[in-house]
Amino acid sequence: MGKDRIYVVFIHGLFSSPKTWKHFEWTIRTDPDLSDKTTLLHFGYSSPFFITRFSRKIPTFNDIADNLGSFLRSNVADGHKVFLVTHSQGGIVAQIFLSKALRNGASYDLSRISHLLMYACPNAGSKIALGLRRLLLIRHPQEWLHRRMQADVPAIETLEERCPFPITACGGATDGVAPNVDATYPFRNRETVPGDHKSIIRPRGPSDESYQLFKRLIRQYLASDGGRSAPLGAPAPPAPIPSLDGIAQVSIEPPWSQREVSDLQGRAEDVEAILASNAKVLVLAGLGGVGKSRVALEAAHRMRPQRDVWWINVTELHTAMQQLGLRLGIPKSTLVEATSARNVPDVIWNALENHGRPWLIVFDNADNADSLAAGIGRVADGRGWLRTPATEHGRVIVTSHDRNETTWGPWCQIRTINPLAEDDGIAILTKTVGQPSAGTREDARLLSRTLGGLPLALWCAARHIKNSFEQSGETGHTFTAYRRDLESRLTAVPGCGPLDQELGLELVYEVFKISLDALAKSGMPQAAPLLKVLACMNPSAIPYPVHTAEKLAHADLFDGHPTPDIDRILQRLNDVGLVTLQPVRGQGNRLGEYLAQTVSMHPAVHLVLRTDRDVMSRPRAYYGFALRLLEDALGKSDPDQIRQP
Numbered sequence: 001m002g003k004d005r006i007y008v009v010f011i012h013g014l015f016s017s018p019k020t021w022k023h024f025e026w027t028i029r030t031d032p033d034l035s036d037k038t039t040l041l042h043f044g045y046s047s048p049f050f051i052t053r054f055s056r057k058i059p060t061f062n063d064i065a066d067n068l069g070s071f072l073r074s075n076v077a078d079g080h081k082v083f084l085v086t087h088s089q090g091g092i093v094a095q096i097f098l099s100k101a102l103r104n105g106a107s108y109d110l111s112r113i114s115h116l117l118m119y120a121c122p123n124a125g126s127k128i129a130l131g132l133r134r135l136l137l138i139r140h141p142q143e144w145l146h147r148r149m150q151a152d153v154p155a156i157e158t159l160e161e162r163c164p165f166p167i168t169a170c171g172g173a174t175d176g177v178a179p180n181v182d183a184t185y186p187f188r189n190r191e192t193v194p195g196d197h198k199s200i201i202r203p204r205g206p207s208d209e210s211y212q213l214f215k216r217l218i219r220q221y222l223a224s225d226g227g228r229s230a231p232l233g234a235p236a237p238p239a240p241i242p243s244l245d246g247i248a249q250v251s252i253e254p255p256w257s258q259r260e261v262s263d264l265q266g267r268a269e270d271v272e273a274i275l276a277s278n279a280k281v282l283v284l285a286g287l288g289g290v291g292k293s294r295v296a297l298e299a300a301h302r303m304r305p306q307r308d309v310w311w312i313n314v315t316e317l318h319t320a321m322q323q324l325g326l327r328l329g330i331p332k333s334t335l336v337e338a339t340s341a342r343n344v345p346d347v348i349w350n351a352l353e354n355h356g357r358p359w360l361i362v363f364d365n366a367d368n369a370d371s372l373a374a375g376i377g378r379v380a381d382g383r384g385w386l387r388t389p390a391t392e393h394g395r396v397i398v399t400s401h402d403r404n405e406t407t408w409g410p411w412c413q414i415r416t417i418n419p420l421a422e423d424d425g426i427a428i429l430t431k432t433v434g435q436p437s438a439g440t441r442e443d444a445r446l447l448s449r450t451l452g453g454l455p456l457a458l459w460c461a462a463r464h465i466k467n468s469f470e471q472s473g474e475t476g477h478t479f480t481a482y483r484r485d486l487e488s489r490l491t492a493v494p495g496c497g498p499l500d501q502e503l504g505l506e507l508v509y510e511v512f513k514i515s516l517d518a519l520a521k522s523g524m525p526q527a528a529p530l531l532k533v534l535a536c537m538n539p540s541a542i543p544y545p546v547h548t549a550e551k552l553a554h555a556d557l558f559d560g561h562p563t564p565d566i567d568r569i570l571q572r573l574n575d576v577g578l579v580t581l582q583p584v585r586g587q588g589n590r591l592g593e594y595l596a597q598t599v600s601m602h603p604a605v606h607l608v609l610r611t612d613r614d615v616m617s618r619p620r621a622y623y624g625f626a627l628r629l630l631e632d633a634l635g636k637s638d639p640d641q642i643r644q645p
Contacts, residue, residue: 006083006114006221007076009041011068013088013120018042020087023202027211029611030505033368034218036610039080043071045093065097072112081114083218087201088178091121091169095159102162114221116167117214119200122178123169123185160187170213172200207404250319252327254300254311254362257582263431264298265455266424267291270417274299274397279413280389281396285403286417287504288367288604289456292399295417296362299397307358307395314366321348321385328355345374345385358393365603366400369407380409419453428455429479432462435469439479447483454504456604457511461486463577464515470575471522485514509608515576519569526558527569529622531578533557534601535609536626542599557621570599578605 008028010021021042028034045064059067076082086094094116101110160167169187171180177197184190193200193209203211264271274282274295284292300309310327312320322344325335328351338347352359363386366372374384382388388411389396403414420428425448426441438444451457461482468477489510512531519527534542573579579601609615615622 005037005039006081006218007039007041008083008085008218009043009072009076011043011084011086011090011093012045012047013086013090015047016088017047018044021201023204024085024211024214027203027206027208029616030607031206031215032607033370034215035607037222038083038218039616041075043068047089061093061096062100064093065100068093068097069101076112080112081221082112083114083221084116085214086116086118086121088120088122088197091118091123094118095121098159098163102159110164113163113165115165115217116163117170117217118168118183119170119210120172120175120178120183120197121169123182166217168213168217170200170210172196175200207402207407250316250323252310252312252320252323254297254309256297256301258294258297258580259301264294265428266420267295267298270295270415271298271302273415275302277413277415280394281386281398281408281412283398283400283403283408283412283414284417285400285414287419287454288401288607289454289504289508289602290417290419291455292417293364293603294455296364296397296399300360300362303360303395307360307393308355309360309362311362311364313364314368314371317363317371317385318344321345324348324361325351328352345376345383345387349387352394353390355394358395360395360397363396363398366398367402367603369400369402372398378409379407382409382411420448420455420458421453422448425449425451425453425458428458429462429465432459433466433469433479435466437478438465438469443479443483447479450483450486451511452504452507454507456602457508460508460511460515460577463575464511464518467572467575468518482514486510489513505604505608508604512578512605512608515578519572519576524569524572527573529557529614530566530569531573531601531605532609532612532615533622533625534579534599535606535612536615536622557618557625574599 010018010024012018012020025040028038028040045067046059072082084094098110098116166189167187168189168191169184170191170193171178171183172195173180173192174194174196175183180192184192191213193213195202195210200210206212206215270284274284284296286292300311303309310324312324322335325344325348326332328348330347330351334347335344338344352361363372369379372384372386373379373381376383379386386396386398398408398412402408403416405414408414422445426444429444429448430438430441439447447461448458451461465477465479465482486507490506516528516531519525570579570581574581579599582598582600
C-alpha cells in the first residue's frame with residue numbers, strides 16, 4: 001500500500017489560505033525523519049470576507065466537502081495513504097466530507113485515509129467577536145456555521161465510531177477563538193499543546209509540541225501495519241535490526257582527512273571545554289552548518305593518543321554499531337543471536353564496559369534523536385544505543401540540532417556550538433580567498449555578518465569567490481558584490497537578531513544557489529540537478545567511477561541540455577566547496593578496477609537540497625537517475641565483494 005511514503009493533505013480555516021501552513025511545511029521539509037517519507041499537498045478553497053462580483057458566490061461547506069473528495073481522487077497516487085491535517089474551520093470541512101462519504105457509501109475515499117488530525121477546530125462553534133460578525137457578515141455561508149453548530153453539521157458524536165481510521169482533536173492551551181474544551185469535544189483522542197489559535201500551527205522548530213504530536217502520529221502509522229492495530233499513545237515498535245551481511249561496507253573510522261581540508265577557526269574555546277569536561281556524555285548542539293562535526297573531530301583527534309576513537313554516522317547507525325561490536329571482539333554468531341533477541345545494544349554496551357583501553361564514541365548527525373533510543377522508550381531513558389558509560393574510561397560525544405534538555409535527559413551535558421564571531425568569519429574569508437582585490441577587511445566583515453557566522457556558509461562563499469578569480473583572473477567577485485547578491489535573495493538578513501534554524505537553512509541554501517547559478521552561466525546548467533541527485537542518496541560517501549565510458553543521458557531531468565560531463569561538473573562542484581571528492585586509497589579494494597573516487601557532501605547541503613521543491617515535485621526523475629549513477633558505479637562488480645573505501 002505504498003507505506004514508504006504518505007500524502008499529508010493540509011486544509012486551512014476561515015478567511016485563510018494554504019499560506020497559513022508555511023511554517024509547518026518548512027518544519028516537515030527540514031526534518032530528516034519525515035522529509036523523504038511524506039508528500040505535502042494543500043487543499044485550498046475560497047474563503048473571502050465578501051465578494052464583489054455578482055457572478056460568483058462564496059462556497060458552502062457542502063460545496064467545499066465535495067471538492068475535497070475530487071481533490072483526493074485526482075492528486076493522491078493509487079496505493080498511497082492520506083493523512084489529513086486541518087486548522088480551525090478546516091476541521092469542519094473534513095468532518096462534513098467524512099459524514100457525506102459515510103452516508104453515501106463512498107468507501108473509495110475513506111479507504112485512502114490513515115488519520116485525521118484537527119488543530120483548533122471549533123467543534124462547538126466560536127463566540128469570539130460574535131456581535132461584530134453578525135453585523136458585518138450577516139449571510140456569510142461559512143461564518144454562519146461558526147455561530148452555533150447547525151443541523152447540517154455532521155453528528156460528530158458518532159463520526160469517530162463510524163470512521164475506519166483514528167481521529168485526533170488538538171486544542172491550544174491559550175486559544176480564545178476555539179477554546180481547548182471546544183476544540184477537543186467530543187473526541188476520545190484529545191491533545192492539548194501550548195499556543196493560541198494561530199501559533200498552534202506555526203512551530204518554531206521540530207521540538208514544538210504541536211509539531212511533535214503530528215510527527216508521533218505519522219511515525220505510529222508508518223510503524224504499524226497500516227490499520228488501527230497500533231493504539232494511539234503507544235510507543236512505536238522497535239526498528240528491525242538489519243542482517244550482518246553489510247557490516248564490512250560501513251566504516252567507523254573518524255574522517256581524519258577532513259582536518260586537512262580546512263583549518264578550525266575560532267573554536268579553540270569549544271575544543272578545550274570538551275577536553276576539560278567531566279561529562280561522560282556530551283551533546284554538541286547547534287544549527288546546521290555551524291561546525292558541530294568539525295569541533296567533535298578536532299576534540300577526537302586530541303584524544304586519539306589516549307583513547308580508541310570510533311565514529312558512528314547516525315545515518316548508518318545499526319550497521320555501524322554492529323561493526324563496532326566486531327571491533328570489540330564480539331563473535332558474529334553472538335551478534336546474530338542478539339539480533340534475533342533484539343538486545344544488540346545490551347550486548348555491545350557490555351563489551352564496551354569490558355574494553356581494556358579508554359575509548360570515545362562520536363555519534364555524528366544525530367538530528368533524529370529518537371534513532372538513538374533503538375526503539376526502547378526515549379533517548380533520555382538511556383537504554384538504547386546512547387547510554388552513560390558505567391566505567392570511568394568511557395566517553396561519548398553526540399552532534400545534533402536538538403538542544404532540548406528533555407530529549408537527552410539529565411545525564412547528558414549539552415554544549416551549544418554558536419556561530420562564529422565576526423573576526424573569525426573575516427579570517428575564513430580572507431585566508432581562503434587570498435585575493436587582496438576581493439575587498440577590504442571591512443567588506444569581509446559585512447559579508448561575514450550577512451553569512452550569519454556559519455562556517456559552512458563562510459567556507460562555500462569563500463570558495464566561490466576564490467574560484468571566480470581563478471576562472472577569470474582579476475575580474476573575480478568581490479566580498480561586496482557577493483554580499484549584495486546574497487541579501488537580494490534572502491527574506492531576512494542575519495544580524496538583526498538570533499539566527500534560528502529556518503533562517504540558517506535558508507541562508508545556506510541561497511549560498512549554494514549563488515554557486516550553482518554561476519556554474520550554469522559558465523556552461524554547466526546540469527550542475528544543480530546533478531547535485532540534487534546526489535542529495536537523494538545517503539549523505540555518506542557515494543562511489544563514483546571516473547572516466548566512465550558511458551555518459552548517462554537523462555533528457556527529462558536535465559531539461560533538454562546536452563548529456564552532462566559528470567566528471568567535469570563534479571570537479572567544479574568540489575572547487576566551490578559543495579561536494580568533496582576523495583580518491584579510493586589502498587590496493588585491496590575489490591572495486592578498484594571500476595571505482596576511483598567517492599563523492600560526499602555536508603549534511604546541511606544534503607538536507608536543504610533533498611527537500612528542494614523541484615526534487616519533491618519530480619521524485620521519479622531524481623531518484624531514478626540516482627539509481628542509474630549507482631548502477632554505473634557498481635553494476636560490474638560482485639555484490640558479495642563490495643567494500644567501503
